Amino acid sequence: MLEKCLEILFPQEYCSICRSPGRYNSKQPWCQECMDQMIELQCSGVNCQRCGKYVQDGSGICADCSREAPEFELARAVGPYEEQYRIATKVLKFMGKKYLAPQMGSMMAEKIRQEPGFGKIDLIIPVPLSANSMQVRGFNQTELLAKQIGKELGMKVECGVIHRVKDTPHQSELTREEREKNLLSAFAVKEGVDLKGKSILLVDDVYTTGSTARECTRVLLRAGASRVCIITWATGRGF
Ligand SMILES: [Zn+2]
Ligand SMILES: [Zn+2]
Numbered sequence: 609m610l611e612k613c614l615e616i617l618f619p620q621e622y623c624s625i626c627r628s629p630g631r632y633n634s635k636q637p638w639c640q641e642c643m644d645q646m647i648e649l650q651c652s653g654v655n656c657q658r659c660g661k662y663v664q665d666g667s668g669i670c671a672d673c674s675r676e677a678p679e680f681e682l683a684r685a686v687g688p689y690e691e692q693y694r695i696a697t698k699v700l701k702f703m704g705k706k707y708l709a710p711q712m713g714s715m716m717a718e719k720i721r722q723e724p725g726f727g728k729i730d731l732i733i734p735v736p737l738s739a740n741s742m743q744v745r746g747f748n749q750t751e752l753l754a755k756q757i758g759k760e761l762g763m764k765v766e767c768g769v770i771h772r773v774k775d776t777p778h779q780s781e782l783t784r785e786e787r788e789k790n791l792l793s794a795f796a797v798k799e800g801v802d803l804k805g806k807s808i809l810l811v812d813d814v815y816t817t818g819s820t821a822r823e824c825t826r827v828l829l830r831a832g833a834s835r836v837c838i839i840t841w842a843t844g845r846g847f
Contacts, residue, residue, distance in 0.1 A: 624708055625695045634707035642692050650687045653845065659818055660684040660838075661846040670846040672818060680810070680825040680836045682725045685843035686715045689814050693842040697813055701749050709749065713756025716811070716839050720761060726837050728807055732758050732765040735812040735824055736795075738772050753841065754811040763809070770795050770824055784817055795824055797831040804832035815843040 620632040623639040630639060653662035656670035660683045663670045687693045700708045720726050734754035742748060751767050758765035773796045797803065808828055815821060815838065825836040 620707070624699050624705060625692050634710045637705075637708045637711050638692070638696070646687055646692045649691060649693065652688060655684075655843075656846065658682055659821075659843075659846075660815065660840075661818075661843050662688050663846050672846060678818065678822055678825070679829060680821060680838050681727075682723075683815055683818070683821055683838035683840065683843070684719055684723055684726075685815055685840045686712075686719050687842055689816070689842035689844050697842060700752075701745070701813065704745065704747070706747065706749075706752060709752035710756050712841050713753045714760060716753060716841060717757045717760040720757070720809070720839055726809065726839075727835075729761075729763055729809045729837070730806040731769075731803075732763050732809045732811060733769045733828070734765070734767055735810060735820060736768070736771055750811050750813055753813065757809075757811060757839070766801075769798055769801050769803075770827060771798060795827050797827050801831065803828060805834045806832070808833045808836045810836055810838045812838065812840045813842070815840040817844075 620637070622629050623632060623637075623642055625638045625642040628639055628641070632638065654665065655661065656663050656673055657668050658673040658678055659670060661670050661672070689697070696708055696712060699705045700712065732754050734748065734750040737745070737748045737750075748767075754765050754767070757763070772794055810821065810824055810828070812820060821838045821840075825838075828836050
């Protein structure tokens with residue numbers, strides 16, 4: 609409520625992404641030009657049928673997924689983790705501009721509507737932040753995205769179902785092998801939560817190596833979930 613009032617009193621006077629002048633708010637946080645470029649970027653390659661990563665050829669499955677098939681059913685993203693998608697992620701996450709979340713969440717909901725593979729979803733669960741990041745940032749951007757998706761698709765969102773068992777070093781500072789090792793048993797499902805037979809949509813902001821998605825899927829399935837699908841705002845490019 610307070611945020612809404614502040615938004616009316618002090619509208620954003622530049623595009624959140626390219627900073628060109630204008631009047632922007634949570635309904636329209638960036639300019640039409642940025643939006644057009646984002647739509648164009650969505651079609652800038654072929655997506656792996658399983659993990660949704662952008663791949664160079666149209667063989668269907670990326671190298672990672674053919675090496676080890678993921679346990680999640682499918683992962684999809686709105687666009688590649690580049691240009692406007694990358695900037696929006698950073699502005700939301702590191703600059704704390706929460707008013708970007710409704711638009712980003714809306715575009716994620718639209719992606720889900722377009723992809724029949726998501727099927728019937730019983731519950732939306734956001735990937736948790738580490739206690740460190742939560743302390744620094746004060747909010748979890750994936751919760752904001754998950755709530756918007758839930759609102760638009762009329763689905764239940766539950767935060768706090770998965771928690772981090774230990775604080776792990778920042779993923780971006782690690783090599784691929786270190787990342788996977790780092791994530792081993794980094795997540796757990798809260799005790800007493802009943803996920804039996806539930807079809808789950810896991811929400812994260814960015815899909816990079818897929819290790820977070822794979823590890824969260826593993827703990828959800830172990831806790832009784834029947835299937836897990838993943839939606840992220842952006843995804844990487846692979847081979
Ligand atoms: Zn712009
Ligand atoms: Zn893949």
